Amino acid sequence: MKLCITGGGTGGHLMIAEALVAEAVSRGHEAIFIGSTKGQDRKYFEFNSQFSHVYFLQTTGVVNQKGLGKLKALWKVFLAFLKARALLKKHKVQAVYSVGGFSAAPASFASLSRFTPLFIHEQNAVTGRLNALLKPYAKSFISAYEDDSKIKGYPIKEIFYKSAHKRQNLKTIIFLGGSHGAKAINDLALSVALELDSRGIAIIHQAGEADYERVRDEYEKLGLRIELYGFTKELPELITKADLAVSRAGASTLWELTANGCPAFYIPYPYAAGDHQYHNAKFIVDNEMGWCEREGEQLKSKFLDILESDLEQKSTKLLSYSSKDVAEKMIKDVEESIK
Template identity: 65%
Template sequence: MIADALATKALENGFEVIFIGSTSGQDRKYFEGKSNFSYVYFLNSSGVVNKRGFAKVKAMWNIFRAFLVSREILKRHKIEATYSVGGFSAAAASFASLSLRISLFIHEQNAVLGRLNSLLKPYAKRFVSAYDKDSSIKGYPVKDVFFKSQRIRESLKCIIFLGGSHGAKAINDLALSVAQELKKRDIKIIHQAGESDYERVKQEYKDLGVEVELYGFTKDLDKLISRADLAVSRAGASTLWELSANGLPALFVPYPYAASDHQYHNASFIVKNELGWCQREGDELREKLLSTVGKPLEQKSKKLIEYSIKGVADMMIKDIKETLK
């Protein structure tokens, strides 16, 4: 995740780093118990955009309460700068920072500008985006481990299916539909199915007679990615750029209900630059994957490595230091 990449570099530069996230979503799963942050806080907040009526009022009230708590946290730690990566979990701390006149920096993760970042952009010291040609810092902050294990894929011996942090039934079903064909072609399968769908997928692979390396959720995704030669993945920003940094070509299957359809636009950016493939969920998805399995990988893998920019997190932290002088 982008927050983890930034925290690692900030600590290397002598900063105390705290994380303010939400009790909802995936923040706790990634950062509770073990993380690079000096302190982590999870506040009661949830998305507002897709809610109506009382649910919307309640969500806004929770963000306001989280805003008040965030002010106290920022003052307690004497925070000098805040980096927002968008989304509802960033709202409280971002507004709290502005209310305390703490320098706010924004990284837009997606190809479509999120509503929170759009609202905050005029008040930020810096706005960074891998998709914006006018961004002062190019690229996306990815942990060094993805660059260290990068390699050019010359042939397809192993495919990895990634449905995101929650898993994705459409990708799980796609993997199951091609499992026997991949077995015939002697292609190994690594599959992160998501915890909620793990048992069903496990049983179906067993019924098909196909051995796979199956996970519900794992924090060792970098190791799995480095072993694969092709990925089938959602097009969330962090995963997209981690695959790119590792030189792993991918067929992206965008989550159809993502806000502003941002996953499709993320994947379209990759396709436009001839770095990978994209196919929406639907009847043609299986055929698209099987045709992709037969395509050469080396050229796309090389282009991904050439396109990826190493040290973006370093640049972002250096920019903070220069701005605070």
């Protein structure tokens, strides 16, 4: 089978693409990637990927543009659509898998124009505008949040499943400020650090490169030595060591924590498109698998309340909900659909 995987912009989308190409190649298929010159697409796949060919077309987001900017963005999408259509023909692509994001638009519309089956994975609880537009025309629409999704889940690296375990006692907390540094999470960590130390609870903190020096200096003023990082590729190992996480609610991190059985206190990024991070976290809260609080004055008191909660109950529910082999199921679905 010859497959095209398209989409990206952010790590949440691209990690799904990464999982899908690995599974497709392991099953003897060939896959190409069509993304954008904008966003993180090149960072992920320009070098050392499992794709046979990678293409980065000149597109930008349309939704966040206004007036003339929106028209220019649409024109770029149209020109990229023509290029994507030619690429699908050149590589004799039999199916297109969209992982969402603005860079998915050209190849997704090209697939429909060529009557090539289109498959979609939606990473967030709030369906993106492009995915909502394309959903009626897709062979399969996969979501971890929708009851009618034929496959429920989010493709996660195997390491999170292999190291998954039930949390029972609170010995270590990890604060995930992200690669850039979420100030609300970093400030919360600093405000409770002495309290955690007095309780004998260890702190792991990824503060983000942009906020690393400030956070480091503040810990030094408190007289605390903690496991502090700006950016690290060792997050799977660090999450495994933790009994509780404090994090934004981007889809990839949320499902990594879920797969590993690590309960989390989610503080959604308030400016996420469609407020999707809040709705991602709300899904976890509604299923009694974690906690969520918006940025504000209640963060510290809510966090301290969580320290007295039953971690084992939440961890057990996370482990029972998490679905393995999602990427394998998604590729098998494509195989069966195009026979």
